[in-house]
Amino acid sequence: MEDKTRADLYTTMVQIRAFEEAILADYHADKKPAWDIGAGLIPGEMHLSAGQEPVAAGVCAHLDNRDAVTATHRPHHFAIAHGMDLNKLAAEIYGRETGLGRGRGGHMHLFDPMTHFSCSGIIAEGYPPALGQALAFKRQGTGAIAVAVTGEGAANQGAFHESLNLAALWNLPVVFVVEDNDWAISVPRAASTSVMSNADRAAAYGIPGVRVEDNAVEGVYDAADEAVQRARSGGGPTLIEVHTLRLWGHFEGDAQAYRPELAEVPARDPIPTYEQQLIADAVLDETKVEELRAEARQRVEAALEFAKSSPTPDPSTATQYVFA
Known part of the structure; x- marks a missing residue:
């Protein structure tokens, strides 16, 4: 892998983490002493993707804004890696009128026509819409593909299996991604799933399945490279x-008492694991690392300032932009 590609993967992960660390700080800043999930600058639930950056960085490195991504209730890493505007993303999270959904959707309901990105709080919801996108792309003959992301728990949902079956039957240009955290x-997983790896389930539908271990961004990059090329070339x-x-935590405020390995x-x-590897390989040095981190923080600070200075929706418009 070229040094530039490796540095780009690291840069994407650092940008995602910088954004979520800032969101984390503002989310917790004004919800105490009595925890009130509806209070503060960022109301509602918050599911952050820290630790899962390698998945988004490795997959989205092969995509452009022609391609569609449907993500989960933990969506920020894929949104950022797929090129979503940080200002609009931040504004939506803060519930502001300048957000992607005019502040009405919040962090679990991000819809961006510019990058063909969407997500939902419903488990495995993104898989069937990805099939519709992939079917449209196939008929249009543009070479665009769909990427559908979900967690390992959602692989036990009917929508997961129905989508794999139909995608294989129709030979659709779609890449299914399961984040096993x-x-x-x-x-x-052992208490809910009968197989050790959900990648094994691909064989039931006659499609390739691959599992990447150790949260390795370069392993994700290589697996996604092959999968994306296969989808674009008509291989299914x-x-x-x-x-x-x-x-x-699963959500902010989660005490995680159920995790013995915490x-x-x-x-x-x-x-830091990948950073140390890149420094050892002379791809980066300490100076470049700090420069990339500072640039990421500056972009995040600008996005959060944009969000906080944007207006909140006028209550009189509550019935606009909805179906009745």
Whole structure:
């Protein structure tokens, strides 16, 4: 892999983490002493993707804004890696009129026509819409593809299996991505799933399945490269499962008492691990690392300032932009 590609993967992961660390700080800033999920600058639930950056960086490195991505209720890493405007993303999270959905959707309902990105709080919801996108792309003959992302817990949903079956039957240009972070909220995979790897389930539908271990961004990049090329060339769908890491709670405010390995989690953070690897290989040095981190923080600060200075929706417009 070229040094520039490796540095770009690292840069994407650093940008995602910088954004979520800032969101984390503002989310918790004004919800105490009595925890009120509806209070503060950022109301509502918050699911952050820290630790799962390698999945988004490795997959989206092969995509452009022709391609569609349907993500989960934990969507920020894929939104940023796929090129979503940080200002509009931040404004939507803060519930402001300048957001992607005019502040009405919040962080779990991001819809961006510019990058063909969408997500939902419903488990496995993104898989069937990805088939519709892939079918449209196939008929248009543009070479665009769809990428559908979900967690390992959602691989037990009917929508997951129905989508794999139909995508294989119709030979659609779609890549299915499963983020296995070991925990379906508080349920370990072993307590809910009969197979060790969801990638094995691809064989039931006659499509390739590959599992990437160790949360390795370069392993994700290589697997996605093959899958995306296959989809674009008319070879049909692929299922990729990545054994990743949920660095923080399922949601902010989650005490995570169900995680016996919690003390070991910080040491598995993929960003410092990859950073050390790139420094050892002379792809980056300490000066360049700090420069990239500073640039990421500056972009995030500008986006959050844009969001906070934007107006909140006028209550009199509450019935606009909805179906009745």
